[in-house]
Amino acid sequence: MGFGRRIGDTFRVPGRGFRRALAVLVVLLMAAATGSAVALSAPSLVSDLGLSSQRQADAQLPAPVPVLGPLATAAPLPTSMGLSGVLDPLARSSALGEFAGVVVDPASADTLWQRSPERSLVPGSTSKLLTAAAALLSLNPTERLYTKVVAGPTPDTVILVGGGDPTLTALPEGQDSVYPVPSRLDELVTEVRKAVPGRIRTVLVDTSRYTGPTLAQGWQPADVPGGYVAPIVPLMLDGGREDPSLQDGPRVTQPALTAGRALAEELGASTVDEGVAVPGATVLGSVASAPISDLVEHLMRTSDNVLAEALAREVAIVRGGDPSFTGAAAQVLAALSQAGFDPSGAVMVDGSGLSTADRVPARLLGALLATAAAPAQGARDTQFLRPILTGLPVAGGDGTLDSRFGTSNSDDGRGVVRAKTGTLTGVSSLAGVVTNADGRLLVFALISNGESPATVRPRLDTIAAALSRCGCR
Numbered sequence: 001m002g003f004g005r006r007i008g009d010t011f012r013v014p015g016r017g018f019r020r021a022l023a024v025l026v027v028l029l030m031a032a033a034t035g036s037a038v039a040l041s042a043p044s045l046v047s048d049l050g051l052s053s054q055r056q057a058d059a060q061l062p063a064p065v066p067v068l069g070p071l072a073t074a075a076p077l078p079t080s081m082g083l084s085g086v087l088d089p090l091a092r093s094s095a096l097g098e099f100a101g102v103v104v105d106p107a108s109a110d111t112l113w114q115r116s117p118e119r120s121l122v123p124g125s126t127s128k129l130l131t132a133a134a135a136l137l138s139l140n141p142t143e144r145l146y147t148k149v150v151a152g153p154t155p156d157t158v159i160l161v162g163g164g165d166p167t168l169t170a171l172p173e174g175q176d177s178v179y180p181v182p183s184r185l186d187e188l189v190t191e192v193r194k195a196v197p198g199r200i201r202t203v204l205v206d207t208s209r210y211t212g213p214t215l216a217q218g219w220q221p222a223d224v225p226g227g228y229v230a231p232i233v234p235l236m237l238d239g240g241r242e243d244p245s246l247q248d249g250p251r252v253t254q255p256a257l258t259a260g261r262a263l264a265e266e267l268g269a270s271t272v273d274e275g276v277a278v279p280g281a282t283v284l285g286s287v288a289s290a291p292i293s294d295l296v297e298h299l300m301r302t303s304d305n306v307l308a309e310a311l312a313r314e315v316a317i318v319r320g321g322d323p324s325f326t327g328a329a330a331q332v333l334a335a336l337s338q339a340g341f342d343p344s345g346a347v348m349v350d351g352s353g354l355s356t357a358d359r360v361p362a363r364l365l366g367a368l369l370a371t372a373a374a375p376a377q378g379a380r381d382t383q384f385l386r387p388i389l390t391g392l393p394v395a396g397g398d399g400t401l402d403s404r405f406g407t408s409n410s411d412d413g414r415g416v417v418r419a420k421t422g423t424l425t426g427v428s429s430l431a432g433v434v435t436n437a438d439g440r441l442l443v444f445a446l447i448s449n450g451e452s453p454a455t456v457r458p459r460l461d462t463i464a465a466a467l468s469r470c471g472c473r
Contacts, residue, residue, distance in 0.1 A: 075440040077105060078472035083113040086470050090463050091115050097426075097450030102366040103467065104443040106373035106433075111366070112442070120345040120359035121447045124422025125303045125400075126429040127353035127360050129388065130346065132296045133368050134335035135311040136384045138318050141293035145314070147183060147235065149192050149263070150281035157202040158192060158267070158284060159277045160260050162209055162235025164314055165289040166306045169238050170262045177244040180298060183287040185237070185259075189266040191285030200267045204275030205260035209234035210313055212324030218355030224251045229305040229354055232325075234313075235259050239306040247302055293387040300391030300420060301399035305352035312351025325350055341367055353422060365431045365445035373433050373443055392418035392432050395461070405461045413465030422447075428456035434464055438471040 083103055091101060100121055103113040111117070145165035152159045167179035172186055192200070214231035215224075223229050227248040230240025236255030238244035252258045260272040289295060292311075299307045312328035315321075321331040329348035336343050347359040372385035393399025396406065396414030400421040405413045419432025431445035446463060448456045 071435065071441055072439045076438050076471060076473060077108075077440060078103075078112055078436065078438075078442070078470075080112055082470070082472035083467075086466050086472055087113055087463060088115075090459070090466060093459060095451060095455055096448045096459060097456070099446075099448050100362040101446040101463070102362045102444065104366045104370040104445075106370040106441060106443050107375055109367075109370050109374070111363075114363075117363040117366070118345060118361050120347065120361050121429075121449045122356055122424065122427045123353055123358055123360040123365070123447055124424045124427045124429050125305075125353040126365055126420050126422035126431045126445070126447070127348065127358050128299060128303065128308050128351075129365055129368050129420055129431060130336060130343075130348065130360065131308050131312045131315075131332055131351040132299055132388050132391075133339075133341075133372075133385055134315045134332040135292060136296060136387060137339050138315045138331075138335045139292045139311075141296075141384065141387065142291050144288035144291055145295075145310070146286055146288050147188065148286040149188055149284045150277045151284060152202065152204055152275070152277075152281075154202070155196075155198060156200055157204060158196065158200055158269075159204045159206050159275055159281065160188075160235065160263050161206040161277050162233060162256060162259075164209060164234045164310050164317075166230075166236050166239045166310050167289050167295075168236070168259065168287065169244055170259075171238075171244055177238045178241070178247050178302070178304075179238070179290075180294065181290045182238075183289050185262060185266065185287075187287050188263065188285045192267065195284040200269045202271040202273070203260050203264040203267065203269045204273055204277075205235055205256045206275060206277050207233045207235050207256045208276050209317075210323045212322070212326065216309075216325045216350040216355050218349060218357035223354065224253060227251060229309075229352070230255050232306065232309045232313075234310070236306070237262060239304065247304075296387045297391030300388060301393055303400050303421065305354050308352035309350065336364075336368075341371075354424075356424060356427075360447070362431075362445040362447050365429075365447075366443055369431060369433065369443040369445065373441060389418070389433065392420060394418050395464070404457070405465060407458050407461070410458065410461035410465040412469050413461060416468045417461075417464045419444075419464065423453050423457070426450055426452070428453045428460060430457075430460040430464060432464070434467045436467055436471060437469055438473075440471075442467055 100116040100119040102117045104111050146163040147165050147168050148161050150159050167182040169177040169182040170185045227250050230251035233256045237259045240251040240255040241249050243249040264272045313323040316323045316328040316331040319331045321327040328351055333343045345361040349355045349357045372388040393401035395401045395417035417434045419430050422429030429447040433443055446460050
């Protein structure tokens with residue numbers, strides 16, 4: 001099986017209509033929760049229209065009916081026979097190429113349906129589930145990634161030290177990059193100017209936090225200008241994007257030096273070069289990313305490759321491994337194994353799934369999601385992995401699923417399916433959660449290799465939507 005130029009997951013910001021509908025839904029839910037919000041506001045509304053008391057009474061709005069609510073704890077469980085009757089005809093299609101899939105009940109962790117669950121296939125970006133889980137299990141979810149400026153070897157030299165935060169932006173406060181609540185270069189500049197009263201002539205950039213090659217095995221040379229990834233270093237602006245507002249816009253080839261030049265311009269320095277800060281150097285300024293749990297949610301929603309690679313290296317660092325592609329991949333799998341997951345059959349050469357050399361069994365994806373979606377019973381893994389679930393894109397709503405589930409066979413999955421996508425040339429995958437017709441939450445993981453995503457992705461959507469339509473008993 002050959003794999004050529006990748007296609008890549010896409011992400012679009014939800015439209016105004018979707019945001020308006022979401023706002024109305026939130027208001028209704030708040031009203032249902034309080035039992036009074038809408039009822040109290042209705043009389044003032046009709047009074048403002050000049051209606052009589054009787055007409056005001058007639059015009060009272062009915063009590064709002066909650067659209068969303070907790071799942072029934074006693075919702076019936078699908079049977080393996082029922083699921084097979086619905087899914088087998090869809091999964092047998094030769095159009096899926098090499099195919100593997102599982103359906104798991106997260107409440108019991110029982111596998112209810114499976115097809116070649118141990119087959120290791122190229123996962124695409126669904127392998128980000130492994131990186132995200134390892135990050136949440138290894139790092140403090142409230143911890144942040146720091147970029148700092150320290151004193152250099154001379155009074156007129158400062159060193160910009162990369163701390164693994166790819167969300168750092170040169171955009172001023174009030175302008176949004178692709179990352180929510182990014183760290184700001186302007187804040188660093190302000191702190192450094194306060195700390196250094198004299199002129200700064202030289203800015204050095206320190207990327208010593210990471211080691212090894214900056215591009216992974218199995219990545220294509222066109223991936224950087226194509227906007228899928230940047231060379232992986234611990235210092236960059238906006239994930240290395242030339243345009244900080246474009247999720248998949250072209251990337252710069254020297255992210256660290258680009259960040260250094262941006263700082264030098266703000267400080268009035270004329271020279272930018274590479275360097276390494278001495279241990280214990282005086283800190284002149286520091287800014288921090290959003291918390292790790294927020295970064296994971298963003299990673300799930302947008303399938304950001306650079307952010308995935310940064311988190312994989314941070315896992316390696318905290319576990320005492322080498323912060324390179326090889327060391328990060330090894331430590332991600334080791335973290336999962338230590339937490340009780342079985343990573344056998346998984347082969348990872350990067351943290352993002354951009355490499356065609358990665359292999360993951362559907363069984364492992366299902367196990368990770370089942371733990372993240374399991375009922376809260378005090379289990380550490382369930383609590384720590386929850387941001388994976390909350391970050392999953394909504395079918396037809398946001399993230400990499402905003403334009404999916406639009407066919408007649410898959411439309412029922414819109415708003416009901418939440419899943420991580422994966423797309424490379426000849427690779428399509430979908431792994432997430434769905435609520436079935438009986439109100440039972442199910443986990444699914446589907447991987448296809450060897451066929452065009454244009455053909456396969458609608459079929460994977462149809463399988464997930466079929467789970468939402470049936471009780472499968």
